Every structure is written in structure tokens, then in C-alpha cells.
Amino acid sequence: MKIRTCKYFAKQSVKSIWRNKVMSLASIGSVMAALLVIGIFLILVLNVDYLAAKLESQVEIKVHLVDGLSDTIIGEIRKEIKGLSGVKDCVFVSKDKALKDFSESLGENSYLLEGLEGDNPLSDSFVVTLEDPRLAPQVTLAIKAMSNIENVVYGKEELEKLLDVTYFLRVGSLVIVAILLLISVFIISNTIKLTVYARRREIGIMKYIGATDWFVRGPFFLEGVLLGLIGSIISIGLLATGYYYIARYVEQQMFGLLVISLMPFQEVLKSLTVSLLAFGVVIGSLGSMISIRKFLKV
Amino acid sequence: MIELVNVSKTFSDGHKALKNINIKIDNGEFVFLVGPSGAGKSTLIKLLLKEIDPDQGNIIINGKDVTKLKRREIPYLRRNIGVVFQDFRLLQEKTVYENVAFAMEVVEASPKEIRRQVPIILSLVGLSKKSNLYPSQLSGGEQQRVSLARAIVNGPSILIADEPTGNLDPDTAWEVMKSLNEINHRGTTVLMATHAKDIVDAMRKRVIAIENGTIARDDKKGGYGI
Ligand SMILES: Nc1ncnc2c1ncn2[C@@H]1O[C@H](COP(=O)(O)OP(=O)(O)OP(=O)(O)O)[C@@H](O)[C@H]1O
Ligand SMILES: [Mg+2]
Numbered sequence: 001m002k003i004r005t006c007k008y009f010a011k012q013s014v015k016s017i018w019r020n021k022v023m024s025l026a027s028i029g030s031v032m033a034a035l036l037v038i039g040i041f042l043i044l045v046l047n048v049d050y051l052a053a054k055l056e057s058q059v060e061i062k063v064h065l066v067d068g069l070s071d072t073i074i075g076e077i078r079k080e081i082k083g084l085s086g087v088k089d090c091v092f093v094s095k096d097k098a099l100k101d102f103s104e105s106l107g108e109n110s111y112l113l114e115g116l117e118g119d120n121p122l123s124d125s126f127v128v129t130l131e132d133p134r135l136a137p138q139v140t141l142a143i144k145a146m147s148n149i150e151n152v153v154y155g156k157e158e159l160e161k162l163l164d165v166t167y168f169l170r171v172g173s174l175v176i177v178a179i180l181l182l183i184s185v186f187i188i189s190n191t192i193k194l195t196v197y198a199r200r201r202e203i204g205i206m207k208y209i210g211a212t213d214w215f216v217r218g219p220f221f222l223e224g225v226l227l228g229l230i231g232s233i234i235s236i237g238l239l240a241t242g243y244y245y246i247a248r249y250v251e252q253q254m255f256g257l258l259v260i261s262l263m264p265f266q267e268v269l270k271s272l273t274v275s276l277l278a279f280g281v282v283i284g285s286l287g288s289m290i291s292i293r294k295f296l297k298v
Numbered sequence: 299m300i301e302l303v304n305v306s307k308t309f310s311d312g313h314k315a316l317k318n319i320n321i322k323i324d325n326g327e328f329v330f331l332v333g334p335s336g337a338g339k340s341t342l343i344k345l346l347l348k349e350i351d352p353d354q355g356n357i358i359i360n361g362k363d364v365t366k367l368k369r370r371e372i373p374y375l376r377r378n379i380g381v382v383f384q385d386f387r388l389l390q391e392k393t394v395y396e397n398v399a400f401a402m403e404v405v406e407a408s409p410k411e412i413r414r415q416v417p418i419i420l421s422l423v424g425l426s427k428k429s430n431l432y433p434s435q436l437s438g439g440e441q442q443r444v445s446l447a448r449a450i451v452n453g454p455s456i457l458i459a460d461e462p463t464g465n466l467d468p469d470t471a472w473e474v475m476k477s478l479n480e481i482n483h484r485g486t487t488v489l490m491a492t493h494a495k496d497i498v499d500a501m502r503k504r505v506i507a508i509e510n511g512t513i514a515r516d517d518k519k520g521g522y523g524i
Contacts, residue, residue: 002406205387208347210377210452211404213370 005215012219013226016195023191024227030187031231031283032238034180035276039239041173046271048166050263059133061154063126063143074124077148081128084142086135091127098122123150181283184231188224188287189294195223196291221288228284232276239276240269299325300346300456300487305355307341307511315341317511319355323489325455328482330498331491332522333508339491342508343460346489347379348372360455377405380449380457380486384464386441388433394420394444395429401448419447422484423477439470443477450481457481459490463497471497495522 017024063081065074074092081090093101099120103110128143130136136154143152196203206216247262300323307316315338323329331339344350345357348364357364360378367375388397395416402412420426423443433441442462449457459478463471475497482488492498498505498521505520506513515523 004403004409005406008403201387202389205389205400206404208376208381208387209401209404209448210373210375212373215404215406 005218009218009222013223016198016219016223017226019198020191020194023194027184027188027191027227027287028231028234030184031228031280032235034177034184034283035232035235035279036238037180038173038177038279039235039272039276041169041177042272042275043239043243043268045166045169045173046268047263048169052166054261059130059136059154061128061130061136061140061143061152063128063152064123064150065125066148066150067123069124069148073148077146078126080146081126081143084139086131086139088129088131090129093125093127095120095122095124098125181279184228184283185287185290188227188284189291191227192220192224192288192291193294195220217292220292221285224286224288224291225281225284228280228282228287229277230280231283232280236273236276239272240265243268243272299323299358299360300489301356301358302342302345303356303358305345305352305357307338307345307350307352315511316345316352319508319511319513321506321513321516323487325487326482326485328479328488328501328503329490330501330503330505330520330522331489331508332493332498332505333514335493337508338511339508340460343381343458343489343491346458347381348375377452378454378456380446380452380454382442382445382449382457382459382462384461386433386438386445386465388441388444388448390433393430393432394425394436397433397444398447398451401451405452407452415451419451422450422480423447424473437470438466439473442466442470442474446474446477446481450486454486456487456489459488459492461492462490463492463494468496475501498522 063077065077069077078090078092081087099113099116099122102122103113106112128139130139140152140154143149203216244265247265247268250262300321302319302321305316305319306314308314319342331342333339341350345352346359346364348367351365355365359375362375364375389400392400398416398419399412402415407415417426417429420429423446425440425443425447428436428440433444436444442465446457446459446462457478462478463474466474471494478488478490479501502519502521505515505517505522507515507520507523
């Protein structure tokens with residue numbers, strides 16, 4: 001394609017966007033709204049995945065011991081667990097410490113535990129960390145087979161719950177995203193239809209002069225792509241700004257209790273930019289292709 | 299060269315607009331296409347431009363069978379055929395110069411060629427002085443000459459005009475005919491459908507008369523007839 005043809009397409013499409021200001025704004029707005037929602041879901045999914053990966057790497061096995069074991073037996077169990085392959089560390093947590101931790105975690109509500117000091121319902125336990133989280137089931141089985149063990153739990157349930165959340169998030173977002181995409185495609189195709197209508201005389205003349213189909217269609221196609229792109233750039237800007245401040249806020253508020261942390265801004269920005277720009281272009285080209293096919297019989 | 303061999307066209311409503319037409323027009327000829335309203339003149343022109351396809355017969359233009367052209371080849375056929383209509387079909391928001399230049403932009407001519415060619419063509423149709431005016435500022439005859447200029451600026455070998463003087467008074471009609479004649483003298487084949495009896499009679503060119511979808515007469519140096 002010749003450069004002057006590109007220039008011609010660019011000029012025509014910008015002119016049409018300007019001429020149909022209201023419809024162009026509506027198109028950009030709808031693309032933006034759709035991409036904002038898509039972007040929010042994307043950020044959620046990214047963060048849940050991020051969290052899941054983090055949790056997975058932090059998998060620990062909690063081994064509760066039967067009550068009233070002597071220090072010697074506890075020491076033996078500890079040695080036995082440490083001897084298992086794949087175990088990185090094994091830390092003893094007495095039931096008193098467990099109760100203290102629990103009460104601390106309740107904060108203001110710790111009064112609920114008052115009076116339990118004398119009759120601690122918790123048990124002594126070991127926190128076992130692994131070299132590889134994938135070894136968790138295997139190590140769990142091995143520990144369960146040992147004596148004096150009350151039960152063994154590892155973060156599996158939490159992880160699975162999280163993965164369930166991710167799943168629903170994905171399915172839910174797919175449905176909503178699909179609907180929003182359709183709406184934007186529809187609005188863009190209507191905008192382009194207006195342009196085609198406004199320029200129908202010119203199109204007729206171009207056909208008689210011997211313009212090729214793609215030459216006639218180029219500006220309309222570009223117009224759709226531009227509308228999609230503008231919408232996506234605005235939504236990326238809004239989402240990135242929002243995420244930046246939220247991530248900063250979360251970090252400041254949760255400092256110290258960093259069980260949960262958000263995905264770093266840079267990484268989110270990268271994924272957002274790539275995927276939303278792509279979505280914008282796809283929405284725009286679909287919208288213009290529909291109207292070109294329907295209204296621009298060249 | 300234009301050649302129609304056994305061409306028939308029936309519209310979807312069953313109307314037989316053209317019946318078994320045979321015409322041969324050589325390069326550089328000037329041909330009037332006459333006949334009563336509804337005879338099939340515009341239909342014949344649409345066939346040449348491949349706006350519609352005949353249901354029978356062959357149409358050969360410059361050695362190529364138009365009926366066998368693929369969709370994407372049509373633009374290149376049309377670049378070889380300039381067209382002018384009764385209603386001028388100019389773009390109101392473009393100047394005379396821009397209207398003519400537009401025809402070259404559409405076929406992706408270089409700006410250099412455009413700057414060179416447009417003034418030449420405007421002077422050929424006698425509109426050099428009006429090149430910066432808008433169509434609404436021109437007389438009908440001048441507007442039609444702009445559309446003539448646009449039709450020939452890409453150097454087509456054939457110029458087709460469907461009632462180019464239909465909207466013009468006799469004096470301005472003659473302005474346009476002078477330009478058409480000039481274009482023909484430069485080697486372009488001209489085919490003009492018209493009802494203008496005085497013009498046809500005065501020009502003494504080849505006349506093909508169509509009536510009811512058939513060729514009623516084909517005179518080398520004819521007049522309009524009755
Ligand atoms: N798309 C169409 N569908 C059905 N009939 C048509 C169509 N186009 C033209 N016709 C008919 O074909 C016949 C020839 O029409 P055409 O336009 O070729 O006439 P013409 O010779 O150009 O007439 P005029 O001098 O009034 O322009 C007319 O009876 C017209 O009604
Ligand atoms: Mg006609």
C-alpha cells in the first residue's frame with residue numbers, strides 16, 4: 001500500500017470521526033465501558049492467579065499431635081518428619097503458642113477466648129514446609145502413617161477454594177465480556193453506517209471512476225479501528241491509574257500483615273495494555289467490517 | 299474497441315430491456331445512441347460499465363470479455379471508461395480542481411502526476427480560470443464540463459455520456475458538445491446517449507437508434523430520425 005493511500009485513509013477516517021462527533025463519542029464511550037469491565041475482570045483474575053501461585057509456593061503442612069505427649073516423643077516425631085524426603089523444615093508450635101497466636105489474630109475480639117487458658121482446646125503441632133509444594137499429598141500420607149498423629153492438614157482446601165473463585169470469575173467475566181463486546185461492536189457498526197450514509201455520493205462516484213473495493217472501504221475500516229483504539233487507550237489509562245492507587249493503598253494499609261499482596265503495578269500494566277489494545281482493535285475492526293459488508297456494497 | 303455480440307438483458311421483473319443486440323464500435327469513433335424513453339439506452343451503458351450483467355451474449359471492450367471479468371477486475375475496466383451523467387455528480391464540498399484531482403487520487407496517482415495532469419485537462423474543457431470555484435458557483439454547462447474533465451483525467455480510451463446535455467439549455471449544451479468533440483479528436487472513443495435531436499442532426503456522426511430493446515437503425519453519418 002502506498003504511503004499517500006495510508007494518508008488518505010487516515011485523513012478520511014479522522015474527518016468522519018470528527019463529523020459524526022456524537023456517534024463517535026458514543027462508540028468510544030461504549031468501547032471504553034466494555035474494556036473497563038473487561039480490564040477489571042482481568043485485574044481480578046491476574047491477582048487471584050498471582051495469589052494462588054504465591055499460596056502454592058508457600059504450602060505448609062500442619063501436623064496436629066495427640067494430646068499429652070512427652071517431649072521425648074515429640075522430639076522423635078520431629079526427627080522422623082525431618083527425615084522424610086522433600087521436607088525442608090519442621091517447626092514445633094506448642095498449644096499454648098497456638099492459642100496466643102489465635103488470640104492475637106482475633107485482635108479486638110480476643111475476649112472470645114478468655115477463660116480458655118486453663119483448658120486449651122488446641123493441640124501441639126508441627127508446621128512442615130516443603131521443598132516443592134507438589135510433594136504435599138505424598139508427605140501428608142507419610143506423616144499420617146506415623147503414630148501419635150491426630151490429623152494432618154495442608155493448605156489444599158484454601159488453594160482449591162481460591163481456584164474455584166478463579167473459575168467462577170473466569171466464567172462470569174466471559175459472559176459479561178461477551179455481551180459488552182457485542183454491544184460495542186453494534187454501536188461502532190452503527191457509527192460507520194452513518195459515515196457510509198454521509199459519503200454515499202462520493203462512494204458512488206469512486207465506483208464509477210474505478211476505485212478498488214479496498215480503497216473505498218479502507219477509510220471506513222480505519223475509522224472503526226481508530227474508535228476502538230481510542231476507547232481502549234482511555235480505558236487502559238483509567239484502569240492503570242486506579243490500580244496504581246489501590247495497590248499503593250493496599251500496601252500501606254497492610255504493611256506488616258503481608259499475607260495478601262497485589263500483583264505489582266508494572267506487570268498488571270503490561271498485561272492490561274496488550275490485551276485491551278488487542279480487544280479495542282478487534283472490536284473496531286469487527287464493527288466496521290459488519291457495516292462495510294452490510295451497507296457498503298461496492 | 300467495443301463489441302456487443304447477441305446481447306440480451308431481461309430484468310428480474312421479466313421486462314426485456316435489450317434483445318439480441320449486435321454493435322461494433324471502433325477506436326476513435328463518435329457514436330450517438332438515440333431512441334425513445336425506455337428504449338434501453340441506459341441499460342446498454344450499464345452493461346458496458348458492468349453495473350449489470352447480460353443474461354446472454356458477450357461484451358468485448360479493448361479485447362477483453364467484460365461478461366467474464368471477476369469482481370475485483372471491474373475497477374480496472376472502469377479506469378478505461380470515463381463516464382458522464384445527466385446530473386453531473388460532482389462533489390459539492392470540493393472545488394473544480396479538487397473534483398478532478400479526486401479521480402486521480404482514487405486510482406492512486408502520484409501528487410506529481412496530479413499537479414501536472416489536472417491543469418492540462420481543465421484547459422482542454424476550457425475551465426482553467428474556474429479551477430478554484432465550487433460546483434454551486436458554476437453554470438450547468440460548466441459543471442458538466444467539470445464532470446467531463448473528471449471522466450477523462452485518467453486517460454480512458456472510451457468516454458461514455460448518458461444524456462450529458464439533458465439538464466442544459468441549447469447554448470450551454472453546445473459548450474459541452476464542443477468539449478466532447480475535442481476529446482474525441484484526441485483519440486478517445488465517445489458514446490453518447492441523447493434525446494437532443496438538433497445536436498445529433500448537426501454533428502453528422504454515427505447514429506445507433508434503439509427502439510424497444512432492439513437496434514432500429516445504425517447510420518454512419520446519420521441524423522436523429524423521426
Ligand atoms: N432495474 C430495473 N428493473 C426493471 N426494469 C428496469 C430496470 N432498469 C430499467 N428497467 C426498464 O428497462 C427499460 C429500459 O430502461 P433504460 O433506462 O435503459 O431506458 P432509456 O433508453 O435510458 O430511457 P431514457 O431515455 O428515458 O433514459 C425501461 O422500460 C425501464 O423501466
Ligand atoms: Mg436513460
